[in-house]
Amino acid sequence: MKRWLAGVTMVLVLACGGHLWAQESVIETIQKKGVIRVGMSTFVPWAMRDKTGELIGFEIDVAEKLADDMGVKVEFVPTNWSGIIPALLTGKFDVIIGGMGITPVRNLKVNFSEPYDFTGMSLVSHRKKADGFASLADFNKKEVTIAVRIGTTAEMAAKKYLPNATFKLFENESQALQELHLGRVHGVVASAPLPRFQALKYPNKLTVPLKEDFTREPIGLAVRKGDHDALNFFNNWIRAKQSDGFLAETKHYWFETRDWAERVK
Secondary structure (H helix, E strand, O other): OHHHHHHHHHHHHHHHHHHHHOOOOHHHHHHHHOEEEEEEOOEOOOEEEEOOOOEEOHHHHHHHHHHHHHOOEEEEEEOOHHHHHHHHHOOOOOEEOOOOEOOHHHHOOOEEOOOOEEEOEEEEEEOOOOOOOOOHHHHOOOOOEEEEEOOOHHHHHHHHHOOOOEEEEEOOHHHHHHHHHOOOOOEEEEEOOHHHHHHHHOOOOEEOOOOOOOOOEEEOOEEOOOOHHHHHHHHHHHHHHHHOOHHHHHHHHHHHOOOOHHHEO
């Protein structure tokens, strides 16, 4: 009897496992609803508002092209970066397309696609407050204050490479940059090319003291765990867009030119 019960239990477990395995992929859900819901947050030039309030940027173009290739509409769901992974896990949107760096800690909670882009961390500093600073070592001091956006890989990188500095954490980069413009911090750590763009825009007040980015990180789409069909589709879509030049052309426009600058406030 015990063996029989054990056998029945095993069959039920396998059956339940099979049922879970067969749950509908988010790709099927998107196709049925005709809409892909994209979780994102504003990072210049990844995603930002233009003068009319519409979202534009590298990630916006990527998401819109993805939706177009799927034959569906796109719905953007702006979300505070510090809570974007929990929001994905609770089903508020289908995928994160927001310049999210692939890290082991994040990968414990979500699955990532193959990288569709690579970025690095840079630093923009206040000319007067950080006068003479030319290396990470110059900023790695207790009396030096660094502003950074909370919950980002910029925060991780800043604390790793500048462990002795004092930090001010903000929910968005505009707040961090405001502190820099007011001279309340020595610098802001952020993903390239934002620091360089800020220095170009305000050359009399800001500068980029480091010649090169001090990190390099892969960027991927993030989906809920267990959805292998979604990962398969997104990975193959990324390969296709790398092959046809779309990703490279889009990256060039948003990261290597300022042709879009007059479109934003």
